[in-house]
Amino acid sequence: MLASLAGIIERDLRLAFRRKGDVAQVLVFFVIVASLFPLGTGAEPNQLRAMGPGVVWVAALLAALLSLNRLFAADYADGSLEQMLIAAHPLAVTVAGKTIAHWLTTGLPLTLLAPLLGVQYDLPGAALGALVASLALGTPVLSLIGAVGAALTLGTRGAAVLLALLVLPLYVPVLVFGAGAVGAALAGLPHGAHLSLLGAFLVFSTVFAPWATCAALRIALD
Amino acid sequence: MLQAESLACERGGRLLFKSLEFTLAPGTLLRVLGPNGAGKTSLLRILCGLARPVAGRVLWSGEDAHALGEEYGRRLLYLGHLSAIKEDLTPRENLRFAQRLVGLEAPRAALDEALARLGLAGREDVPARYLSQGQKRRAALARLALSRALPLWILDEPLAALDVHAIDTVLALIGTHLADGGMAVLTSHQEIELASASILRLVLAG
Numbered sequence: 317m318l319a320s321l322a323g324i325i326e327r328d329l330r331l332a333f334r335r336k337g338d339v340a341q342v343l344v345f346f347v348i349v350a351s352l353f354p355l356g357t358g359a360e361p362n363q364l365r366a367m368g369p370g371v372v373w374v375a376a377l378l379a380a381l382l383s384l385n386r387l388f389a390a391d392y393a394d395g396s397l398e399q400m401l402i403a404a405h406p407l408a409v410t411v412a413g414k415t416i417a418h419w420l421t422t423g424l425p426l427t428l429l430a431p432l433l434g435v436q437y438d439l440p441g442a443a444l445g446a447l448v449a450s451l452a453l454g455t456p457v458l459s460l461i462g463a464v465g466a467a468l469t470l471g472t473r474g475a476a477v478l479l480a481l482l483v484l485p486l487y488v489p490v491l492v493f494g495a496g497a498v499g500a501a502l503a504g505l506p507h508g509a510h511l512s513l514l515g516a517f518l519v520f521s522t523v524f525a526p527w528a529t530c531a532a533l534r535i536a537l538d
Numbered sequence: 539m540l541q542a543e544s545l546a547c548e549r550g551g552r553l554l555f556k557s558l559e560f561t562l563a564p565g566t567l568l569r570v571l572g573p574n575g576a577g578k579t580s581l582l583r584i585l586c587g588l589a590r591p592v593a594g595r596v597l598w599s600g601e602d603a604h605a606l607g608e609e610y611g612r613r614l615l616y617l618g619h620l621s622a623i624k625e626d627l628t629p630r631e632n633l634r635f636a637q638r639l640v641g642l643e644a645p646r647a648a649l650d651e652a653l654a655r656l657g658l659a660g661r662e663d664v665p666a667r668y669l670s671q672g673q674k675r676r677a678a679l680a681r682l683a684l685s686r687a688l689p690l691w692i693l694d695e696p697l698a699a700l701d702v703h704a705i706d707t708v709l710a711l712i713g714t715h716l717a718d719g720g721m722a723v724l725t726s727h728q729e730i731e732l733a734s735a736s737i738l739r740l741v742l743a744g
Contacts (some may be wrong), residue, residue, distance in 0.1 A: 404641035481606025
């Protein structure tokens with residue numbers, strides 16, 4: 317089982333490595349969106365600090381959304397997904413592997429890049445720490461919930477827009493507590509509760525999202 | 539042994555077939571025939587468990603194939619009309635990952651031998667996007683040379699887009715598989731000549 321999981325992760329990472337442009341696109345999008353706000357609103361430090369956490373989190377969320385359609389669509393189009401459905405290991409293992417690979421190629425680099433963008437908003441060290449911690453807990457949730465949406469919209473027309481409409485409302489709690497954690501750290505308040513809640517979201521979606529994704533994939537391929 | 543028990547299939551509100559029954563014993567080939575749109579691919583997808591029939595069930599050694607789940611997947615080689623070839627991976631990588639999905643780990647030498655059997659010697663390391671349509675199909679069919687351990691082969695149009703030489707190779711691989719006591723279900727618009735194998739014909743009227 318673990319070997320199968322590692323095999324799926326290896327395959328998807330190798331595919332991502334062969335298409336570095338796709339991964340880079342998402343990161344560049346993240347940087348550009350987060351950099352547009354100071355240009356648009358002016359460089360008043362207090363104002364920037366106030367909106368920094370929210371803007372960086374929204375940009376990360378949109379960047380994650382942008383990358384979701386490559387989670388299953390290509391494998392669906394060339395028939396690989398069919399093979400995964402009738403594989404010798406449970407479909408949940410495949411879904412888990414693909415979700416982990418997706419996080420490693422989007423969520424993780426977004427998390428590592430975020431402090432640099434935080435500096436643009438003049439966030440102090442404590443807030444940058446909270447930003448990284450909240451993204452580290454929150455971006456896996458984005459991948460897990462996003463996988464459900466990507467599976468549900470497989471093969472539909474206008475899948476990208478439909479996916480956004482479906483997934484963005486579900487991202488709201490992650491955004492609220494993710495940006496909330498950074499905001500609290502910025503105000504010098506304890507932010508442990510926010511991170512605990514993000515952790516709870518992560519546990520909850522780890523248990524339920526792959527199951528829903530499997531069901532959606534089976535329907536899409538029936 | 540593969541059995542179909544009063545299978546019925548509906549596609550887009552139209553009944554394609556119903557009360558379909560057959561029993562496939564080891565060493566037998568089932569050739570599914572019929573005009574375009576008769577439900578050949580739908581039947582194959584039902585047999586491998588990708589689609590659910592509206593009625594009836596598929597039995598593997600007397601047990602419901604759907605209930606067997608991954609256990610059934612470990613017995614099955616399915617090649618659909620989509621080849622499941624990743625353009626960014628080389629034929630060798632494609633073959634290795636495809637075999638891994640059915641639980642078979644093949645050493646590099648075996649992978650290269652299988653590809654050579656299908657006439658892809660020297661192309662093992664070329665990304666599949668530089669291969670022709672027929673070569674991609676061959677890369678997918680190289681799985682046949684590595685899947686002796688899988689008793690049931692379900693092949694959708696395996697001979698399409700292949701040249702005469704490759705057709706002979708694929709038929710020879712299927713022949714060996716049947717002689718070893720394997721089973722195969724396939725659709726093909728070409729005549730299939732296999733010496734010493736018993737061939738069942740199933741005609742879907744459409």
